[in-house]
Structure formats: structure tokens, C-alpha cells
Amino acid sequence: MIYHIPWINMPVRAVLGIWHQLSKKEIPELAKCSVLMRERSKVEETIYSMQQAGAGSLQVISDFDMTLTRFAYNGKRMPTTHNILDNRLLINEACAKRMRELMNTYYPIEIDTNRSAEEKLPLMVEWWTKVHKLLIQQKIRKDMLGMAVKESNAMLRDGYKQFFDRLSENQVPLLIFSAGVGDVLEEVIRQNHVFHPNVHVISNYMDFDHTGVLRSFQGQLIHTFNKREGALSQAAGLRQLKGRSNVLLLGDSLGDLTMADGVSEPKNILTIGFLNDQVEERKESYINSFDIVLVNDETLDVPNSILRYITSSRNK
Numbered sequence: 001m002i003y004h005i006p007w008i009n010m011p012v013r014a015v016l017g018i019w020h021q022l023s024k025k026e027i028p029e030l031a032k033c034s035v036l037m038r039e040r041s042k043v044e045e046t047i048y049s050m051q052q053a054g055a056g057s058l059q060v061i062s063d064f065d066m067t068l069t070r071f072a073y074n075g076k077r078m079p080t081t082h083n084i085l086d087n088r089l090l091i092n093e094a095c096a097k098r099m100r101e102l103m104n105t106y107y108p109i110e111i112d113t114n115r116s117a118e119e120k121l122p123l124m125v126e127w128w129t130k131v132h133k134l135l136i137q138q139k140i141r142k143d144m145l146g147m148a149v150k151e152s153n154a155m156l157r158d159g160y161k162q163f164f165d166r167l168s169e170n171q172v173p174l175l176i177f178s179a180g181v182g183d184v185l186e187e188v189i190r191q192n193h194v195f196h197p198n199v200h201v202i203s204n205y206m207d208f209d210h211t212g213v214l215r216s217f218q219g220q221l222i223h224t225f226n227k228r229e230g231a232l233s234q235a236a237g238l239r240q241l242k243g244r245s246n247v248l249l250l251g252d253s254l255g256d257l258t259m260a261d262g263v264s265e266p267k268n269i270l271t272i273g274f275l276n277d278q279v280e281e282r283k284e285s286y287i288n289s290f291d292i293v294l295v296n297d298e299t300l301d302v303p304n305s306i307l308r309y310i311t312s313s314r315n316k
């Protein structure tokens, strides 16, 4: 077999198109049974092109809740940034109860495979608007957010330190694009000591009055199904992302796929989707939408292995 001859180097391999060697030898994590791919050869070609272009051409765009954070730990659901606010330091019992009722109403709609994103969008905006209104009524104090994060069970996925540190060391910008609460998100990554200078966040930020009490939310509401508008209006303008035409995108919702819509003239976009919940019902749509689907994988092992490979390029 020709590709077992040791003197064959990378360019020759590329000409011969023996892409399948890539994952088996260089990214063994892609062979795990929790990894699903619609078109393995396309994934391998994309990763190879990204590696050839080097870390200098790369940007990473990631969702936060349930993508960079764990979905579950020891069988228990982990909180989103909104759930972290469900703490008596910040809100009272009646507000917490109302927020849980809203979640029971709207979350099933969010993950309903029988409804289109267009159909879900106004309902999701309705959910977020109601939650934000409740939070504002509670007069949340800015100086209590750190304590609420400390007391929460929020956990970044296993391998997070390697993920954030590698991107920072290679000066690869990481855009975190979240429909959660930016102030809480920042506190989570700060408390995990990975809020490096290459991290940029687009999210729903709280606006506090001069005494540090929440009075509104800043700017336009970002929800899972309107990230495209945020990508075009905000992400596209980020100077740090200019000239980086290779994108690694991480998300856990189909709406996250639009996060790269603001990238001008993208060369390669590789999308990784975490399928955390309702696996059987949603598997097919995820495989058809993301390049790589990770089923019930609470780690960042696969993104880390791809990043290790891409940043191993000599043309940084």
C-alpha cells in the first residue's frame, strides 16, 4: 500500500488525496464513537487546509452556555448564565418561580424539531424579554454577581484550560457569542482564570445605575435564533478578527451556525455541534447541519485536538 511508504511527505500525500490518514494518525479523537460526521473526507480536507494556512489565519467563534460550559455533571443539569442568576442573593423566590415557569413553557419550544427557526424566533425573544423584565424588577446588584457565580455549579467543559490557553498562546482570537448574560459569562471565565486578552464577548450586558443596581439591558437583545443579526452588526466590525479567513465554530444549537455570517470572505469554516439533549430526535438535523457532531461529550477534547493540529503548522 503506497501510503505506508515512510518517505511520502505531506505535499505528496496531499496530491494523492489520502485524507483519511489525517484523523487516524494525527487527530485520533475524531475516531471516537461519540463523533459523528456527515462527510468525513470534507472535514479532513478542511482541517488540513486550515493547518496549512496556520494559526495566523484562524479565528474561533463559540457559543457559551452548554457549549463551553458543561450540560450535565454526575447526571445533574448544569446552569446557564441566566440560571446562575437564580440565587437568593440576587432575586427572590417569587421571581425564581416565575423564571422556572417561563423555562418550562419556552425551552420545549426552543428544542422542538417540528418548528422552524423562523417560527421559534419571536417566541424566544418573548421569553428573553420577559426574563430580563423580571430581573430588572429585582434590582440586582452588580457587586453580588461574583458571589452568585461562586455559589453556582457552573463548570466549563473538561479541557477548557488547554482550549483557552492554546488560543491565547497562538494569538488566535476567540469570539464568544452568547445569548446569555455577558456580565455573568465574563465572571465565569474570570473565576476559571482563562479570561485572556484574545477573548472577545458579544452578549446581553446589564446596565447598572451609579449605585450599581441593574436598571436595563444594553443594546439589542441577542437570542439563539437571532445571532445572525448580531454577527453582521457587531462581530463583523471587530478589528481583531479581520484577515482571519478560517473559522472554527462551536455551538450546541442550530441557531449558533449563523455566528460566522459576519466573517468577510471566509475560506474555510468548520462547525462543531454539541448534541447534549434529545439526542435521538435531533441527531439527523445536527448531522445535516454541523460538520462534526459530538454526542453527549462533556469535554473539549475534539476541538482541542483539532486546534493542536492546526496550530502545529510551521507557518504561524
Ligand SMILES: [Mg+2]
Binding pocket: 063, 064, 065, 066, 067, 251, 252, 253
Ligand atoms: Mg448554547
